[in-house]
Amino acid sequence: MLNIGLLGCGRIGQVHALSIGQRDDVQMTALADAFPEAAQKLANQTGAQVMDPDAVIASADVDAVLIATPTDTHYDLIHAAARAGKAIFCEKPVDMSADRIRECITVVEEAGVPFLTAFNRRFDPNFAALQSRIRDGEIGQVELVTIMSRDPSPPPISYIERSGGIFRDMMIHDLDMARFLLGEEPVQVFAVGSALVDPKIAAAGDVDTAAVTLTTSSGAICQITNSRRATYGYDQRVEVHGAEGLLRAGNVLENTVEVATSAGFCSAPTKHFFLERYAAAYRLELAHFVSAVTTGTPITPNIVDGLRAQMLADAAADSLATGRPISIS
């Protein structure tokens, strides 16, 4: 039985609390949130004890902390938890600054604690099955990767303003997915972008429509596109072209119903809400963490994966700002 202390009881914290409640091999013993009512409400539902974050980290009844607080608090919490010898499950991004992530890596490696960077999409059963088949050699050497991510609608401008920009906020998932599928590090990033959805996004210094090209040292190429809007729902597709074939994973639709009329054959739109779309991914992400911590096996994606994705997002932002391709060392 792994005892988890939850730091942050907002939307994503609640998702993980639910996953914890569905398993027999893990329990939530403590939790903390800056809003006392949010903490108390989740405590009532789960039986976990409300504490200060420091107390959660210090508690002898806590083996691992799950960090689901605002990004700017991650740095301190990671340092404290690592020094306390706790295993760490940390929501993405680890931090907005690659340099600060490097400092986190130092303390985590010194402490020797397990660390999961919660890129949930790697655990989606569809993308995970696809990647596993690539690694098994089913399509030979990877040559071209195409990743498309489009959200149903943009977040509030107030969110955009604090988001770090589309590459660090939205495309970071796709940049991690690119590394996951390519199986090697990109060495160059080129980005373009436009504000086509809402002029307020441009006014906030960001774009809402973006495209990135990654290249690796072996010559593999990855193209990623993002849009902050898609009238047909939450759109998440990947396609990998290899020397011996192609693997792709399409959208998850709301249901399997199809109607045929004089307009043609119409199926359902995609699942609209990311928590529903990735419900299985969140469960499997927790399962991987619990299993790896309990058995001492490696965790993937780890904190270095968190750094690598952040470096690619930084490079994409730099490319958009300068208009030039950016090399990654």
Place this chain on the structure above:
Amino acid sequence: MLNIGLLGCGRIGQVHALSIGQRDDVQMTALADAFPEAAQKLANQTGAQVMDPDAVIASADVDAVLIATPTDTHYDLIHAAARAGKAIFCEKPVDMSADRIRECITVVEEAGVPFLTAFNRRFDPNFAALQSRIRDGEIGQVELVTIMSRDPSPPPISYIERSGGIFRDMMIHDLDMARFLLGEEPVQVFAVGSALVDPKIAAAGDVDTAAVTLTTSSGAICQITNSRRATYGYDQRVEVHGAEGLLRAGNVLENTVEVATSAGFCSAPTKHFFLERYAAAYRLELAHFVSAVTTGTPITPNIVDGLRAQMLADAAADSLATGRPISIS
């Protein structure tokens, strides 16, 4: 909060226990099973109290009973529960004998207790959405219904021998689905069947491959096929052709991954196990029961639906035996 007493802790009883555990508005207070260890194990997981079936039905802490015991015990349990004034959630079939179901209807109607016949497929989000769109008039008058159900592999011969035959054991789901989609009662049944999968099934007096044609008084036609084997997984499809269009619901695949090679484009097989395939249906079935009992609204499918499906299965068996179409009064 609705208090449920579970009668029968086998595979399907455990499925419902899990659904109960995931809801806030219902709890399992008591349970019973002919095997004391099965009962105790589920009691340990849920906190419900182990009792005799009679005690469960009599308990003041039980508002509703969920009957998941072998079919031949349903009759007595329904009588006892109805007389005790408990709401009843009864696994299909209500009974193997239409006459005995009629006796159950009498006691249930006299007692005035809510009764759900657990035809889970009506609650599958895909089939439910399809049926709802028919009722909303999206494709006009229903003209032709096609239902295909194929299992990955036949059950053990020992099961076949006690099953009541393919029409009462397997096709009864499709016969209920036919009524659900047609929106009116079939007035004639014609059946053909063969034992193609396993000669032992023929030796047991049953068939493993069957086709039925239903007709209604308005002239709508429904064709159903069943097979006890399908190499590509659990196959469950419906298609409804109406005056103004066609609605269909296809299979649920294991994942969305597709591979392209010189052999063509290949997607995953269907979900192989019915409990996984219909996981959402079982949850929504319980939700409907709890909501209807709590608010006093009608339950569908009710005990009369259980009778109607059984009458169609009986007629199909009669048609196969006699080689003639059978009229339903």
Place this chain on the structure above:
Amino acid sequence: MLNIGLLGCGRIGQVHALSIGQRDDVQMTALADAFPEAAQKLANQTGAQVMDPDAVIASADVDAVLIATPTDTHYDLIHAAARAGKAIFCEKPVDMSADRIRECITVVEEAGVPFLTAFNRRFDPNFAALQSRIRDGEIGQVELVTIMSRDPSPPPISYIERSGGIFRDMMIHDLDMARFLLGEEPVQVFAVGSALVDPKIAAAGDVDTAAVTLTTSSGAICQITNSRRATYGYDQRVEVHGAEGLLRAGNVLENTVEVATSAGFCSAPTKHFFLERYAAAYRLELAHFVSAVTTGTPITPNIVDGLRAQMLADAAADSLATGRPISIS
């Protein structure tokens, strides 16, 4: 070079004339039609000589006749052509009477002339590929065949009245397809039908919505449905379930364009017009005839296939009239 005399210059005769014009190994030397202008117009386009039907059949410049005249003229033309030693390409149905077809068989067999019954769908590249894969054993023993045919809209009532009824006019294609896919003879036919599309069809003594169940001596089962209307275009699908898998062939859509909006994902309707839907089939049908006649290899489907399909259509009509399954000897 095979010299063909065309008997009948209507719509289907013109289709075959076009196919002849596209090949190097066959030419149309003579043609006939009851309407002199129709004959002359096609003669102008093709360079063939206008003659009386008897002259076409007698001509030394004609190796084979292509009979595309009204059905009630087939009998006499077949007799004359067979006695003249000409190879015969005959549009379906050979005749409306199975007994008269038997007489044609006698004269054709006595003359020893090649004979093609023009069931064009057997030559559709999709259905032909599917059948070939069945015969190659890809899905093992055939167990369940499902055939769906739906027309965009019913023909004029005047046509219905002279058509011989839906089974002989429309479903005969599907009955031949059933034999093609089953690979053995049906021994029993059961039919139901309704007039749901147009009450004038009922008034004409016919139905517009029909379903047939065929069974073979090995126990294979085939279900066929027909409707005289389909708002989404010309609908022609077959599915064959075998011991080791399933083969199916879906509709041919107008194009590959798909649109995604909040309504979901919509693709094009099916090709609406049967001459366009089966354009390749008509070309390949002619190619088979020319090749078989030229090389002396067997023709399929031949005149016996024409008889067998007619017998199944007769049995279906008989079943609908009597309400009972009909055995085929």
Place this chain on the structure above:
Amino acid sequence: MLNIGLLGCGRIGQVHALSIGQRDDVQMTALADAFPEAAQKLANQTGAQVMDPDAVIASADVDAVLIATPTDTHYDLIHAAARAGKAIFCEKPVDMSADRIRECITVVEEAGVPFLTAFNRRFDPNFAALQSRIRDGEIGQVELVTIMSRDPSPPPISYIERSGGIFRDMMIHDLDMARFLLGEEPVQVFAVGSALVDPKIAAAGDVDTAAVTLTTSSGAICQITNSRRATYGYDQRVEVHGAEGLLRAGNVLENTVEVATSAGFCSAPTKHFFLERYAAAYRLELAHFVSAVTTGTPITPNIVDGLRAQMLADAAADSLATGRPISIS
């Protein structure tokens, strides 16, 4: 009746000769080829007269010339034909040099003759329908365009060496398609590329795997990928994401047959050969030319479209060579 003189009787010339032969409103009166036997063989099949190219262009029996000769001969033939007042149908590319195309534009505009640059894919019924729906506003403002083109296998190295490189030889089709779908001019091109398929392609100074990003002044973005190999056939897909929805056109498969086994559901590979894949496009391309020349209506794509595509291919090659994005004036 439009009289056409064919210049070049190779593979693509024969395709156009076949299209001409299938129409009533156009005829081929003269033809020329550097190989006398090739010319004579096609003359025998069509009845056209073999001449020198100059004589074809000068002939009073020729209204329009169809230039299907090697690219390096286009320049002189265009000059001669324009000065002779003939309408011109010219295979792509117009010339390998943008400057020489500009000279051709001058002579064509001075002569005022109709000119078609034969980008056949614009006439594919699928892509044409998709583009027409964009122009009709069905998905609102175009934001992201994705174009994928992959050939079954690379051409001979001897061909690669003279091809002008992947951007001018292969991607030029996609660059024209991008302009067709975007509806505005790209202002910047960024290209990456690798030789992954065959080291001899690298040795020839070319790449076989390439990706380009185009941006327009309105902020629309287009990503294109090319590969010289695809084990699953000829792969040609486009997808256009707009403010109000998404339109895409997928591959054309060899047939509609699908098989289901324990491996899942498998459909046919794509049509393998481009002449078969684009058979309808070639016919419709000729139809557009004949109709436009006959009625005096505008031709699209014209010679300026030929120039624009060449400029984009040049810019892509320049970007790959320099590693920088290239602006288009």
